[in-house]
Amino acid sequence: MAFAELAVNTPVLRPGSFSYSIPAGLEIKPGQAVWAPFGPKIVQGIVLEVTEEPAFGQTREICGVISDTPLLSFHQLKLAKWISQTYLSSIYEAVALMLPPSFERQSLAYISLESSPPATAKNPSETLSPNMQKIFDRLKAKDITPQNELEKIFGKKTAQSAILKLINQGLVKRTYRISPVRAKTKFEKHFRLSVQALAFIKNQTLPKLSPRQTQVFDYLQENPGGISKNGLNLLVKNNSAVLKALEQKGLVSTEERQVFRQPIDYSRIPPLPHLELSPPQKKCLEFITRSLNTPPEDDQNPRTFLLHGITGSGKTEIYLQALAESLRLGKKAIVLVPEISLTPQTIARFAGRFPGQIAVLHSRLSPGEQFDEWQRIKNGQADIVIGPRSALFAPLDKPGIIIIDEEHEWTYKQQDPQPRYHTRTVANKMAEEYGAVLVLGSATPDVDSYFKAQKGIYQLLELPERLTPYRGASLPKTELVDMRTELSEGNRSIFSRNLQASIEKVLANHEQAILFINRRGGASFIQCRDCGYVAMCKSCDAPLTYHPDQENLVCHQCGRHYPNPLTCPVCGSRRIKYLGMGTQKLEEETRLAFPQAKLLRWDSDVIKGKNTHQQIMDKFSCHQADILIGTQMVAKGLDLPDVTLVGVINADISLNLPDFRAGERTFQLLAQVAGRAGRGISGGKVVIQTYSPENYAIRSAVCHDYPGFYTKEIVYRQELNNPPFRKLACLVFSHLNHDFCQQQAKLMAKTLREKAEAVGLGNLEILGPAPAFIQRLRGRYRYQLILRSPNPAEFLREINPGQGWSIDIDPYGLC
Incomplete structure (x- = not known):
């Protein structure tokens, strides 16, 4: 009898697989999806391997197969096992990353x-x-x-x-x-003239038809390949009775045809020619193509490249020409972008260069669109897959190159649910598994990536000159405004005098501006001026944000909405003050200060559907608005030639968080948003408003000085043994009861310290327990432990923390 090791689709306390016997006559292969009993339920399972002996003594039989052929390849199964081991997730959670959209059924x-x-x-x-x-x-x-x-x-x-x-x-x-299937292949009824009808036409013996029947018959004759019911409805309304009559006369035949739900209208994307490369671009491309053309076993150099190019230096053209070389060699490719908002712009560039060869995967597609795109990729009908981090797991057959654009972005780190993987780390492992080349591109590389490039673990490629709008163009002039001085001199506006004058100049010249503030809503919190009461979420230890467009208060942690109080619920005072600033408040203030300007806002509050990003981009690109107001969405990869001014309203928002990456995040955000200016022939200017003008991260961003920032930042990291010198793991326990939560966290800390001492791990630091940055979230109290060592995952692999605990290996932040 044969046995199968399954990853089962059900919450389990142990991370490994489960053994099942294979019924006689049933052929099972690794990667195949099956039904299996689990307790009183029937659950989905993925076959990890077929063996002659079970890993556990007692087994139950597999009930049947879901897919006749394997859904996952040998390489994908191997990668899933590595993800499970590295990020301490269950094997099914790792496998689920690679399964078809809407596969899971409970x-x-x-x-x-x-x-x-x-x-x-x-x-x-x-x-x-x-x-x-x-x-x-x-x-x-x-x-x-x-x-x-x-x-x-x-x-x-x-x-x-x-x-x-x-x-x-x-x-x-x-x-x-x-549960029923959520997405499957879509079929649509098509109509065409029957063989008998064609014979009638040839012999000129067509029976007499009514005027509407003649109209439909003529349309079908003009479309010999057939026409769908929906297509026919556009030509002839209310045609069901007409078609039925023609069928009864034997003049029309029907057939079901598969309909592909395309998420992008590629017919509207114009073709784009290859551009001539500058000498630095050519040099970078040569290194990448050399690795593409060298078998992995013969390549003595790292096959991961860090492409460090200032904003507007032509990184995208290198991606495109590297992809062309990969396709020429018969290899496929994956291109990752940090945000769904960037996908339409990226698709337009890549589809213009590679028409008919692109597939798109992201969560804002409908289940049917995701299903059809996944099937296209699986069937080998797409050569390049574009999308955010989930697109890394598309079922491409042996990709030759993986490109991660804006590789420094925190959105490449999966937060919830498990596995909490980092896309860059998994892509490195994936490239190693497939023998592929990995290209990491950024104007502001992650400190960890730059450190590896300095140590020779990655190959560093640099693009020091700007090509937009012409070769040798300078980066936009950046001016720093000390808002303390503005206040002391009587300016209480959110706009410094410099920024106010700059916006007026942009509007007078019919140019465009971007105003950036990395916070949504109107007021960050509301406070009673008499007793000091601050409106807090009932489920979270977080102040409520006022949203003027909805006239209510919103918790940005759990999403709960509350009515806006007219009086203080504690003392009854009507002196309620709205404090702080978000994008909606900035929009209000901008409209008051510049009534002649047409405004657009771009943040997650205005994103209602999958096409909203593209609609906002199209409006601003067509100059239907003068000023674009937004959060970090406006800082990432946008190429807008008419933008001559970028104003950063408050550069300090991310600077004072209790997180060792606060300086890095601030530098990256400021440098990236500054790079949106000056991409046209009119040049550009950036105005950064701050209350901390002496901070090294802000000063480096003003000077566009990444090496200077890195030199200071890496010293701070080494002094505190923070990444990249040590790795981190964050353990969080959550519970409805505060005292029990604190007690369990202390107990775990004691257990871990005893375990570390027993195995002689002197280089393992255990910090805490301490309350999480937001101590109560969605009604549950949270305490956390931080582990710092060369490999905390290896130590934690032997620990079974139990229910209520979550483990994050290599957390992006500690708050």
Whole structure:
């Protein structure tokens, strides 16, 4: 008998696989999806390997197959096991990254009356509580009912408790059904003239038709390949009766054809020619193409490249020509962008160069679009996959090159759920597994990446000159404004006099400006001026943000909305003050200061659908607005030639967070948003407003001085043994009860310290426990431990923390 090791789609306390026996006559291969029993349920499983002996003694049989062929390749299964080991996730959580969209289907619980209740339950009404009686009566009326429906009606805890008691009394039973498929291949009915109709036309013996029948018949004759029902509806309204009559006369035949749900209208994207490279670009491309043309086993140099080029230096053209070389060699490619908002602009550039060869994957596509794009990639119909971090796991057959644009961005780090992987780290492993070349591009590289390039772990490629709008163009002039001086001289506006005059000049010249503030909403918090009360979220230890467009307060941690108080709920005072600033408040103030200007706002509050990013970009590109106001979305990779001014309203927002990466984040944000200016022939200017003009990160950003910033930052990192000199792990325990949460965190800290001492790990630091930066989140208190060592994952692999704990290996931040 053969056995299979499965990764099962169900929450499990242990991270490994489960052993199942393979029924006689059933052929199972690694990577295949199957149904398997797990407790009382039937769950999905992915076959990791087929063996002659089970890893565990007792096994149950696999129920059947979901996919006739493997969904995952040998390389993907190997990568999933590595992710599970590296980030301490379950094997199924790692495997799920690579499965088709909408693949996951849960076992849904259904409740129904027992057909043969015990004799002791002849008069159940006498022993049932009111809630049990209500549920019992409902089941008598409706019989089988989804458990989640009962939970919605009676409340989750009440329903679960009552159902459990009814089951224990033998009055009802719980069964499980698999949830329906959420996405599948779409088919559409097509109509064409029948063989008989063609014969009638040839012999000129066509039967008499009504005018509407003649109209439809003529359309079908003009379209011999057939036409869809939807296409025909555009030509002839209310045609169902007409088509039925033509079918009855044997003049029309129908067939079902697959419809591909394309997320992008490629017909609107013009072709783009190859551009001539500058000498620095040519040199960078030569290094990359040399690695592409060298077998991995013969390559003595690192196959990971850090492409460090200032904003507007032509990194994208190097990507495009490196991709062309990879495709020429018969290899495919993955291109990653940090934000979905950048995907339309990236697609336009890449699809213009490689028409018909692009596939797109991201979460804002509909389930059907995601399904069809995944199938196109799996079937080898796309050579280049573009998208955010999830696109890394597209089912490409042996990619030859992986490109990560803006590689420093924090959005490449998965936060929740598990596995909490970093895209750059996984891409490195993936490139190693496939023998691919990895290109990391940025104007402000991650300190860890630059450190590895300095140490020779990566190859450093540099583009020191700007090519936009012409070769040798200078970076925009950047001016620093000390807002303390502005205040002391009587200017209480959010706009410094420098920025005010600069905006007026831009508007007078019919140019465009970007105003950047990395905070959403109107006021950051509201406070009573009499008693000091601050409106806080009831579920989180976080102040509520005022949103003037909705006239309410919003918690940016859990998303709960609250009414805007007119009086203080503590002392009754009407002296409520709105403090702080976000994009909506900035929009209001800009409209008051510059009433003649047309404004656009770009933040997550205005993003309603998958095309909103593109619509905002199109409006601003077509100069339907003079000023674009936004959060970090406006700082990433946008190429807008008419933007001659960038104003940073407050450069200090990210600077004072209790996080060792605060300086790096601030420098990167300021340098990136400054790079949006001066991409046209009119040049550009950047005005940065700050209350900390002496800070090294801000001063380096003003001077566009990455080496200077890195030199100072790496010294601070080494002094405190922070990455890249040590690795970090963050353990967080959450619970509804504060004291229990604190107690469990202390207990875990004691356990870890004893374990470290027992195995002689003198280089392992355990910091904490301490309350998390936001101590209560969504009603649960949180305490955290920080581990710092050369390899904390290896130490934690032997620890089973239990329920309530989450582990983040290489956390991007500590707050």
